Amino acid sequence: MAAKTDDSGPKLPPAIESAWGLRERPPKGPRPGMSVPTIVDAAVRVADADGLAAVSMSRVAKELGAATMALYRYVGSKDELLMLMVDTGYGPSPGPPAAEADWRAGLTRWAWAEHDVLRHRSWLLHVPISGPPITPQQLGWMEDGLRCLDGTALGEGEKMSVLLLITGYVRNEATLTSQVAEGSRAAGVEPSEMMPAYSRTVARLIDPARFPALHRVLAAGVLHQADNPDDEFTFGLDRILDGVEALIRRRPA
Amino acid sequence: MAAKTDDSGPKLPPAIESAWGLRERPPKGPRPGMSVPTIVDAAVRVADADGLAAVSMSRVAKELGAATMALYRYVGSKDELLMLMVDTGYGPSPGPPAAEADWRAGLTRWAWAEHDVLRHRSWLLHVPISGPPITPQQLGWMEDGLRCLDGTALGEGEKMSVLLLITGYVRNEATLTSQVAEGSRAAGVEPSEMMPAYSRTVARLIDPARFPALHRVLAAGVLHQADNPDDEFTFGLDRILDGVEALIRRRPA
DNA sequence: GCTGTTATGCGTAGACCATACGCAGAACTA
DNA sequence: TAGTTCTGCGTATGGTCTACGCATAACAGC
Numbered sequence: 001m002a003a004k005t006d007d008s009g010p011k012l013p014p015a016i017e018s019a020w021g022l023r024e025r026p027p028k029g030p031r032p033g034m035s036v037p038t039i040v041d042a043a044v045r046v047a048d049a050d051g052l053a054a055v056s057m058s059r060v061a062k063e064l065g066a067a068t069m070a071l072y073r074y075v076g077s078k079d080e081l082l083m084l085m086v087d088t089g090y091g092p093s094p095g096p097p098a099a100e101a102d103w104r105a106g107l108t109r110w111a112w113a114e115h116d117v118l119r120h121r122s123w124l125l126h127v128p129i130s131g132p133p134i135t136p137q138q139l140g141w142m143e144d145g146l147r148c149l150d151g152t153a154l155g156e157g158e159k160m161s162v163l164l165l166i167t168g169y170v171r172n173e174a175t176l177t178s179q180v181a182e183g184s185r186a187a188g189v190e191p192s193e194m195m196p197a198y199s200r201t202v203a204r205l206i207d208p209a210r211f212p213a214l215h216r217v218l219a220a221g222v223l224h225q226a227d228n229p230d231d232e233f234t235f236g237l238d239r240i241l242d243g244v245e246a247l248i249r250r251r252p253a
Numbered sequence: 254m255a256a257k258t259d260d261s262g263p264k265l266p267p268a269i270e271s272a273w274g275l276r277e278r279p280p281k282g283p284r285p286g287m288s289v290p291t292i293v294d295a296a297v298r299v300a301d302a303d304g305l306a307a308v309s310m311s312r313v314a315k316e317l318g319a320a321t322m323a324l325y326r327y328v329g330s331k332d333e334l335l336m337l338m339v340d341t342g343y344g345p346s347p348g349p350p351a352a353e354a355d356w357r358a359g360l361t362r363w364a365w366a367e368h369d370v371l372r373h374r375s376w377l378l379h380v381p382i383s384g385p386p387i388t389p390q391q392l393g394w395m396e397d398g399l400r401c402l403d404g405t406a407l408g409e410g411e412k413m414s415v416l417l418l419i420t421g422y423v424r425n426e427a428t429l430t431s432q433v434a435e436g437s438r439a440a441g442v443e444p445s446e447m448m449p450a451y452s453r454t455v456a457r458l459i460d461p462a463r464f465p466a467l468h469r470v471l472a473a474g475v476l477h478q479a480d481n482p483d484d485e486f487t488f489g490l491d492r493i494l495d496g497v498e499a500l501i502r503r504r505p506a
Numbered sequence: 507g508c509t510g511t512t513a514t515g516c517g518t519a520g521a522c523c524a525t526a527c528g529c530a531g532a533a534c535t536a
Numbered sequence: 537t538a539g540t541t542c543t544g545c546g547t548a549t550g551g552t553c554t555a556c557g558c559a560t561a562a563c564a565g566c
Contacts, residue, residue, distance in 0.1 A: 012454065020458055028512045030561040056552065067516045069554080078553065128379065131436045132451050139459060139467060146466035156473035157480070158488075165489045168425030169418070176417065183384045198385050201265065205273055206392060213399035214392060220409035235411075236418050243496035282542025283532040309523065320545045322525080331524065 012134070015080045019087065019135055034064060036074050040084045047085065052123035055085075082127050087135035089124050090117055093144045103248070104241055106148030107162075111170050111237055114141070118174035122182075125175050153251040162244050169240055177229050199223040265387070268333045272340060272388055287317060289327050293337045300338065305376035308338075335380050340388035342377050343370055346397045356501070357494055359401030360415075364423050364490055367394070371427035375435075378428050406504035415497050422493055430482050452476040 017023045018036050025032070042063040046055050057078060058068045075081045094113035097106030118124055133139055142163065149159045184194040199218055208215040217223070270276045271289050278285070295316040299308050310331060311321045328334045347366035350359030371377055386392055395416065402412045437447040452471055461468040470476070 026513070026563095028563050030512095030514050030563090032514070057554085058552085069516050069518095070514085072554070073514060073516095126381065129432065130439075131432055134451075134454060134458065136458075139455065139464065143464045143467045146470060150466060156470045157475040160470060160475055161485065161488050162492070164425075164429065165422070165492060168429075169421060172417075172421030172425060176421075179382065179384055186383075198387075201387060202392065205387065205389075211392065211396045213403060214396045217399060217409045217413060222410040222413055232414065235414050239415070239418060239496035239500060240493060241496070242499040243492035243494070246495040246499065247492060279534095279542070281534045281540065283534090283544080285543070310525085311523080322545050322547095323543085325525075326543060326545095 013076055013080050013083075015075050015084060016134060019084060032073070034066065034070070034074060036084065037088075038064065039071055039074055040081065040088050043081055043085050044089055047089070047123040048121065052126040055082075055123075057081075079130065083130075083135065086124060086127050086129070087137050089121050090114075090137055090141065092137060093140035096144055096147045101148075103148050103150075103152050104245065107145070107166060107241065107244075108237065110141075110145050110148055111166050114167065114170045115174065115233060118170065118178075122174065122178035125171065125178060152248050154248065158247070165240060165244075166237075169236055173233050173236060177232075196224045266329055266333050266336075268328050268337055269387060272337060285326070287319065287323070287327060289337065290341075291317065292324055292327055293334065293341050296334055296338050297342055300342070300376040301374065305379040308335075308376075310334075332383065336383075336388065339377060339380050339382070340390050342374050343367075343390055343394065345390055346393035349397055349400045354401075356401050356403075356405050357498065360398070360419060360494065360497075361490065363398050363401055364419050367420065367423045368427065368486060371423065371431075375427065375431035378424065378431060405501050407501065411500070418493060418497075419490075422489055426486050426489060430485075449477045 014023065015036055039060065043055055043060045046059055046063055057071055060081075061068045061071055071081075075084070094110060097109065101109070133142065145163045145166070146159055149162065152159075154162070180194050181191055184191040187194075189197060199221075202214070202223075203218050206214060267276065268289055292313065296308055296313045299312055299316055310324055313334075314321045314324055324334075328337070347363060350362065354362070386395065398416045398419070399412055402415065405412075407415070433447050434444055437444040440447075442450060452474075455467070455476075456471050459467060
């Protein structure tokens with residue numbers, strides 16, 4: 001209730017308001033030569049091509065044929081630009097679950113959707129997030145996730161916690177695999193040689209008497225063969241969903 | 254096998270080697286005025302006091318009464334320093350589980366230990382990690398975690414996956430709560446007012462028809478009262494451990 | 507049509523940052 | 537004593553974000 005009657009309350013960054021379409025152009029002054037979406041798209045293009053580190057205000061401006069400082073008419077700070085980049089970088093949410101899908105199938109699809117986004121936009125993982133989501137598409141993802149749990153007996157707070165749990169897992173998994181990929185590129189090693197090399201390094205460093213369990217893992221050759229990363233992802237996700245299932249079963253239907 | 258007979262193989266950063274104590278001082282030249290641990294301690298002190306963003310080479314040097322460039326005699330790059338900061342920032346691992354503890358109690362203790370470290374050293378979460386752990390104390394944490402699963406029927410690879418799962422969860426939870434804390438400090442709001450303010454903002458932005466599930470969550474007031482963060486942490490951890498328990502039960506003992 | 511107001515584009519400049527390079531001198535070996 | 541090698545660090549380069557202010561373009565009202 002009282003959604004619109006709220007005073008405008010806590011100051012929202014201007015660029016965020018314009019992302020929600022709550023901002024009419026003032027009728028005076030020269031016509032703007034760019035727009036917030038144009039700038040954000042350019043920044044995303046740079047990040048896609050050369051990584052997040054390449055996204056500097058001057059680089060984005062160059063991409064648009066504009067001067068560096070021109071961007072600051074549209075975006076309050078670089079952090080604000082980053083927030084908007086995350087929003088468009090994630091893209092539209094995967095949509096509500098199919099009507100006949102149960103919660104587990106729905107959340108699995110939801111998790112894989114985020115997984116897929118993060119796989120080919122790994123720079124999203126490097127953006128320092130500075131708070132809970134307030135951009136349109138981000139909240140769209142949240143909405144779609146919540147809907148997966150609609151039929152269950154979980155409380156609203158529990159639903160939220162479950163979503164946070166899953167999203168955190170997906171991000172974490174993506175972070176690890178992207179680190180391996182980036183590390184191998186940086187060291188000029190074949191990606192498939194990365195984990196074996198790591199395994200050899202650790203083996204050289206540790207004393208088996210002080211690190212017996214770790215030594216056993218290495219001896220088992222676990223880190224040698226690069227598992228199919230998708231299997232690794234599925235393993236963890238299934239563990240988490242098993243845990244959620246145990247919780248749901250415990251509730252009276 | 255063949256731990257020492259390995260050639261020195263992949264080039265390890267010099268400062269890492271010295272962290273493992275594999276580096277004797279060359280007998281010539283002037284005696285060094287500082288040491289790697291001295292520098293790392295100073296950097297940690299800066300991060301503890303003013304956050305990771307305050308850790309610049311010049312700031313650390315000032316802390317030591319030295320010139321900026323003097324540090325580069327000991328540390329190859331800032332990234333290398335950061336890696337060492339993480340190692341000493343985590344501190345010594347919590348130690349092996351008590352003999353009478355089952356795996357679940359052991360992992361719970363292990364997870365809480367990391368949780369506690371991250372709670373009062375939240376800058377650890379902001380360090381961009383660039384690969385799997387190779388520093389002594391980091392591997393110590395890994396060892397202690399693995400030992401918790403020693404009695405179970407899990408394979409070595411599964412043990413590793415479980416650990417990754419838990420550590421990822423702990424980091425993620427800590428990231429979220431520290432974001433709320435930092436956000437409130439940045440906005441000058443009481444920490445306890447942070448989530449209510451967020452809730453109000455989202456309520457103002459979303460259209461209940463397009464975001465029905467989210468609207469329901471808000472209406473339930475879930476985000477209003479700042480849950481005891483420890484309860485939130487326990488909830489997620491128990492979900493994950495339930496999932497692990499389901500896996501272990503499925504294995505023949 | 508003229509004038510005042512306002513918003514835009516952007517040049518300049520300041521305050522940081524990491525770090526490549528090279529030199530003076532210290533501490534050791536022979 | 538001569539030679540070698542390592543330390544400390546001054547200087548300089550090229551990058552970052554962004555505060556500030558000016559010229560100009562476009563509209564509102566008279």
